[in-house]
Amino acid sequence: MTAWQQWLQHPEKSSVRDVLFQIHLWVGAGAAAYIFLMSISGSVIVYRNELSSTRFPIEWIVNLHANLLFGPTGRLVNGIGAICLTSLCLTGVIIWWPGVKNWRRSLTVNWRAHFARISWDLHSALGFWCFCFLLVWGISGIYFSFPQPFNAFFLVDRADYFTDQGLFWLSELHFGRFSWLTEVLWSILGLAPAVLAFTGVFICCRRVIFKKTSNPNTQPD
Secondary structure, three states, X not given: OOHHHHHHHXXXXXXXXXXXXXXXXHHHHHXXXXXXXXXXXXXXXXXXXXXXXXXXXXXXXXXXXXHOOOHHHHHHHHHHHHHHHHXXXXXXXXXXXXXXXXOOHHHOOOOOOOHHHHHHHHHHHHHHHOHHHHHHHHHHHHHHHOHHHHHXXXXXXXXXXXXXXXXXXXHHHHHOEOEHHHHHHHHHHXXXXXXXXXXXXXXXXXXXXXXXXXXXXXXXX
């Protein structure tokens, strides 16, 4: 069996997948609280304009989401967190593949199963269906924190103009500010990272407690 055939039929036996799974597992566990916080606050500030006229402390939440209430230092931490989210997306899309026989099952959740199985299914299915949104949030989060490397990469002469326009359109895309429909969709989907963080921590803790070392990246029964 070639490496490609093994990947198609039995990806759980791939040493590369083992490495990526461990990276995904521990980066996710380490960044879970951050991702949960960004998910909840981000879903709220989708409606920043609507809430700004009320007594709701929206500017405090905006500052929390953008700078973690710590100015430039918080923005730096935010950038690191966005890098973690992006790495989770890239490793997750690879280790998601469960093999030819099981890929359809990984698109849905068996709500009648036990909690461990539901957590795994929910993490897998939600990560798959929300992958594009998660990747956009991760990359745009990196840009918000570290715009200079992006400007240098694209070799833009009018860097200030590009930065202003780039931040504007990435902000619109980041928060779905195109219409009321996209705002509703972004606000709901914005909760997906929180669910992924919770289920990811549960999966990590369960594997540590039960010490499943024989096949650490296999699905629970």
